[in-house]
Amino acid sequence: MKQLVSALFISAVSIFPLAAQQTQKPVLHGQNWMAITGKPLAATAGAMTFQKGGNAVDAACAMLAATCTMWDTLSWGGETQALIYNPKTKKVIAINAMGVAPSGATVDFFKNKGYNFPPEYGPLAATTPGTPGGLLYMLANYGKLSLEQVLAPAMEMAAGYPIEAQAANSIERGKDKIKEWPYSKKVFLTHPGEKREAPEAGEIFVQKDLLATLQKMVDAEKTALKQGKNRKQAIMAAYDRVYKGDIAQEFVRSSQEQGGLITMEDLAQWKPLEEEPLMVNYKGIDVYKLQQWTQGPMLLQALNILENFDLKGMGYNSTKYIHTLYQAMNLSFADRDFYYGDPGQGPKGPMKGLLSKDYAKERAKLIQYDKNDVAIGPGNPYPYEGRKNPYIKLLKDRSYELDTTKRNFAPAHDMTNNMPDAAYQDRLWLGTTSVEAADKEGWVVSMTPSGGWLPACIAGKTGMGMSQRMQSFVLDSTLNPFNVVAPGKRPRVTLSPSMALKDGKPFLASAVQGGDTQDQNLLQFFLNVTEFGMNVQQATEAANFNTNQLWLSLGGTKTTDRQPKPGQILLNDNTTQVVRDELKKMGYTLSFGARTSGPVNAVYFDWKHGSLWGGSSNHGEDYGIGW
Helix, strand or coil: CHHHHHHHHHHHHHHCCCCCCCCCCCCEEECCEEEEECCHHHHHHHHHHHHCCCCHHHHHHHHHHHHHHCCCCCCCECEEEEEEEECCCCEEEEEEECCCCCCCCCHHHHHHCCCCCCCCCCHHHCCCCCHHHHHHHHHHHHCCCCHHHHHHHHHHHHCCEECCHHHHHHHHHCHHHHCCCHHHHHHHCCCCCCCCCCCCCCCEECCHHHHHHHHHHHHHHHHHHHCCCCHHHHHHHHHHHHHCCHHHHHHHHHHHHCCCCCCHHHHHHCCCEEECCEEEEECCEEEEECCCCECCHHHHHHHHHHCCCCHHHHCCCCHHHHHHHHHHHHHHHHHHHHHCCCCCCCCCCCHHHHCCHHHHHHHHCCCCCCCCCCCCCCCCCHHHHCCCCCCHHHHHHCCCCCCCCCCCCCCHHHHCCCCCHHHHHHHHCCCCCCEEEEECCCCEEEECCECCCCCCCECHHHCCEECCHHHHCECCCCCCCCCECCCCCCCCECCCCEEEEECCEEEEEEEECCHHHHHHHHHHHHHHHHCCCCCHHHHHHCCCCEECCCCCCCCCCCHHHCCCCCCEEEEECCCCHHHHHHHHHCCCEEEEECCCCCCEEEEEEECCCCEEEEEECCCCCCEEEEC
């Protein structure tokens, strides 16, 4: 009888998923603008910028600057990328402000130090900083306000703000690592020698060096304006000071002093890129992601696969639904782990083939309906773009079967990750925040900035924490020939905002923190809205699940630190016993969490009423303000 009741409950949930369910946080409604990000103070910075007359790009840049100043999940020396809808051109553009591997960062260099992957922390983990350049490029080309106006909230915070518990406690937990770096120790450990050396929650946290750096950027803008330069030229004068002037000199000096590889030439040669995003159409909705230097196309591949199934008919989070999504994600991650990498340097991945609807149909045929497939491996997308696969031998060396009508056998070494679940989940979710902004003029920004999270190595008197993104490279081409470390190359990162258009107009903008889980949660959020009719807040709070059957993009320097955990799945605590039992019978290993929603932040565009709906996750400290 108990099982029957549970089964009936599942059916009820399938028919009425969350249509009438109250949410823990309210939907945000706005007519003029929407500002959402991972920190309340940063969302306030976005609102302040809108109130000054800024557009969504100005507000997004202000929120980015504020979150970087608050540390915890990112800082100023990290990396940024964005999808921007330009209402003037009615196009989605992609901003690539990911740093690159510095001079000397070669496979031999790291292998000679005993690494199987570049390190997680410290100067050798750092790519060139991308966030300052990305912010300045977006502001100069698509914003309205001055740099001084946009940086004002971040500068006020750098002069002193009440630090929140999450960051303060992260500092305390990481203080042993922080003590390895003299400039970090000076900034973060405000109570040296005491039992608690980190700031206390609510303590006024002051960053004099960072404030001086931000002031130098504003001064460069002011000087250029006095010299008769226009707004864009003045903002880019600040860019030159960061990447070629005295800020760059101090960054490089201190990086090398602490054992890093970054040179002045590395900074001067780097620049943010404006790119064409990748897109697939899912049931009439155009879904946009960044190029394959991110994991973003994995979501597009999964949508192509899932288009072959009646997901709504399966029911929200039914056993069949969870199993089908889990398998589709695994197929997409297997391709991500082998074919994705920086298209600007080295071989270009077969993205046309990977995003082909016909390729997706062949991949969908591999899904077994009665059990989890522990042997899913990368497919062969090259025939779907009229080319021969140049990595046939490499894939055969990995013992994969290339005929997509047959089974894809994974190599034995993919099956041996024995890392404790807590440590694995920590690496799976590491770092990052999200920034969502939209305005009545039609500008939309979706961003997932990251890098330089705690415990961070600060670059001298710049006050900027250095990136840790080098760890996302591989040193072994058999793992991924497209993502082998090389000077001047961008690592294949997890950072992955989303944007969707319907009938040629903005429909959804969404982003989420969480390493390898980002596109898993964004995929489910999108389906929550499009298949199950949830509103944007319900969809951000709804229970998601995560697959661990993938190679970790972040983590330790040993191969065993990164290997997949086939069949392991993170479910919400509210998962019914019937679903739990059925998944176990299918070969899954279950773990549970109280909140598994992301945390996703998003904006929905209500064209019927001419308004904006904001969804701000209930998962952590995420916060939104609309007007």
